[in-house]
Amino acid sequence: xTSTGYVMMGLLSExxxxxxxxxxxxxVRFRFFWSESYGQIYPVLQQLVKxxxxxxxxxxxxxxxxxxxxxxxxxxxxxxLMLAPVKATYRLEILIKVYFAHLAPTSSLKDHLHTHLQxxxxxxxxxxxxxxxxxxxxxxxxxxxxxxxxxxxxxxxNQAILDWSNATLSRLEDSNESNVA
Amino acid sequence: xTSTGYVMMGLLSExxxxxxxxxxxxxVRFRFFWSESYGQIYPVLQQLVKxxxxxxxxxxxxxxxxxxxxxxxxxxxxxxLMLAPVKATYRLEILIKVYFAHLAPTSSLKDHLHTHLQxxxxxxxxxxxxxxxxxxxxxxxxxxxxxxxxxxxxxxxNQAILDWSNATLSRLEDSNESNVA
DNA sequence: GGCGGCATGTAAGTTGTTACATGATTAA
DNA sequence: TTAATCATGTAACAACTTACATGCCGCC
Numbered sequence: 001x002t003s004t005g006y007v008m009m010g011l012l013s014e015x016x017x018x019x020x021x022x023x024x025x026x027x028v029r030f031r032f033f034w035s036e037s038y039g040q041i042y043p044v045l046q047q048l049v050k051x052x053x054x055x056x057x058x059x060x061x062x063x064x065x066x067x068x069x070x071x072x073x074x075x076x077x078x079x080x081l082m083l084a085p086v087k088a089t090y091r092l093e094i095l096i097k098v099y100f101a102h103l104a105p106t107s108s109l110k111d112h113l114h115t116h117l118q119x120x121x122x123x124x125x126x127x128x129x130x131x132x133x134x135x136x137x138x139x140x141x142x143x144x145x146x147x148x149x150x151x152x153x154x155x156x157x158n159q160a161i162l163d164w165s166n167a168t169l170s171r172l173e174d175s176n177e178s179n180v181a
Numbered sequence: 182x183t184s185t186g187y188v189m190m191g192l193l194s195e196x197x198x199x200x201x202x203x204x205x206x207x208x209v210r211f212r213f214f215w216s217e218s219y220g221q222i223y224p225v226l227q228q229l230v231k232x233x234x235x236x237x238x239x240x241x242x243x244x245x246x247x248x249x250x251x252x253x254x255x256x257x258x259x260x261x262l263m264l265a266p267v268k269a270t271y272r273l274e275i276l277i278k279v280y281f282a283h284l285a286p287t288s289s290l291k292d293h294l295h296t297h298l299q300x301x302x303x304x305x306x307x308x309x310x311x312x313x314x315x316x317x318x319x320x321x322x323x324x325x326x327x328x329x330x331x332x333x334x335x336x337x338x339n340q341a342i343l344d345w346s347n348a349t350l351s352r353l354e355d356s357n358e359s360n361v362a
Numbered sequence: 363g364g365c366g367g368c369a370t371g372t373a374a375g376t377t378g379t380t381a382c383a384t385g386a387t388t389a390a
Numbered sequence: 391t392t393a394a395t396c397a398t399g400t401a402a403c404a405a406c407t408t409a410c411a412t413g414c415c416g417c418c
Contacts, residue, residue: 002405003274010281020369030280033273037407042371061414064369074284081285085274085293087300092214093184093266095334099211100191101327103255104262112266119268142356146282149349153276153342160341161334168330175323183377201397218379223399242386245397 001051001076003086004036005044009053009077012069018059019045019067032123032154048073098168110172117165124158127151182232182257184267185217186225190234190258193250199240200226200248213304213335229254279349291353298346305339308332 011017011025019041026036045067048054053073059066069077094116101109131151134144192198192206200222207217226248229235234254240247250258275297282290312332315325 003272003277004405007277010277010284013281013284018369019371020367024368030277033271033276035270035272038370039372039408040406046371059369061369063414077281078285081278081281082289084296085278088271088273088275089216090214090269090271091184091216092269094269095214095331096184096188096191096211097262097266098327098334099331100194100258100262102324103191103194104259108263115265143283145352145356146279149345149352150276150280152348153279153345156341156345157338160337164330164334164337167333171326171330175326185377199397200399201395205396219398220380220400221378227399240397242397244386 001047001053001080002044004040005048005053006077006080007034007036008041008044009048009069009073012054012067013074013077016057016066016068018064020064022067032127032158033150051076053077106172110169113165113169113172117162117169120158120161120165124155124162127154127158131155182228182234182261183225185221186229186234187258187261188215188217189222189225190229190250190254193235193248194255194258197238197247197249199245201245203248213308213339214331232257234258287353291350294346294350294353298343298350301339301342301346305336305343308335308339312336 007026007030008022011022017025019038022045023036023038023041026034045054045056048067049056051072052070053076054067054069056065056067058064094112097104097112098109131148134148134151137144139145188207188211189203192203198206200219203226204217204219204222207215226235226237229248230237232254233251234257235248235250237246237248239245275293278285278293279290312329315329315332318325320326
């Protein structure tokens with residue numbers, strides 16, 4: 001079973017969901033570090049049923065199905081959570097384009113960095129909003145702590161990228177005596 | 182043509198290389214944000230020849246081939262560099278495991294974070310070494326500036342992850358009155 | 363009645379990894 | 391001579407995206 005299946009089971013651990021709802025939840029909650037397509041979700045859901053890790057039942061509408069996590073599913077999920085996470089492999093095109101930037105006009109590098117800056121600024125705003133929203137909800141059991149850690153990761157990461165983008169843009173602008181695009 | 186091809190052409194812009202050398206260079210220079218396998222490199226090299234973007238010539242050894250960038254290849258690379266980079270899609274398993282950490286023993290989360298911390302500490306050390314090495318080489322033309330920016334990205338990024346790992350671990354250790362594993 | 367959101371699914375294509383198979387060259 | 395490194399390539403597999411195809415449901 002692929003990590004996709006475990007992510008879906010994680011969401012199902014909070015209650016029954018349709019495939020459609022799973023996709024929407026991933027798009028919202030995990031947007032800055034995970035994504036799935038329908039073409040991936042529905043087949044994996046079928047695999048999970050075959051494995052006996054989730055059950056499929058009738059939904060509120062005709063032709064909708066709600067999935068629930070089984071006890072074996074819970075156990076499988078728990079065991080997966082204990083395994084060391086596979087090391088993430090990145091493919092940061094922007095860094096390739098910075099590395100070889102001398103082979104193209106400086107203006108295009110600046111454009112890329114401005115876009116990058118904007119994207120991460122927006123992301124950071126979103127994450128801060130999430131954070132404040134979560135913190136405004138009373139949490140006597142400390143259930144929110146892990147979720148807040150995930151948000152914290154996003155904030156630190158996006159802030160670091162933001163700082164870097166600004167620093168790099170400054171450097172580029174300072175040296176424009178010798179290179180006007 | 183996929184980004185893999187352009188990355189390879191970028192390396193070839195500095196001089197002729199074998200497929201084997203391209204792989205080694207990517208593993209060293211781009212290790213913290215890019216990777217390629219031989220099973221990818223050799224077929225793409227053939228595609229690039231078919232496109233007329235690189236030429237294949239005899240290498241120093243029997244049964245080795247060196248590839249050189251053609252003028253059309255240079256042009257194609259330069260045009261690609263001007264295009265907006267595709268937004269990176271991450272799959273950070275560690276954050277999924279933090280998010281659902283309440284479904285497994287706290288000790289396993291701590292283990293994951295310790296490993297994470299170690300990996301990024303090592304990475305950071307490597308990047309600082311690269312940086313100092315590069316900075317020790319005189320660079321009157323400023324050719325190193327873009328490369329130093331890439332290294333700077335890595336340093337900021339790894340430092341942010343390091344800080345987050347430490348903060349999260351501290352939080353976990355502070356609350357171990359209620360949860361001893 | 364029609365639009366937007368809910369809902370499921372498949373087929374084709376893309377991209378990439380892993381494993382395998384082979385062989386040359388060099389330095390200990 | 392033998393181990394490490396240099397070197398190329400393919401086949402099988404895995405994972406994922408995109409595009410397509412279809413239909414329901416509620417609201418305006």
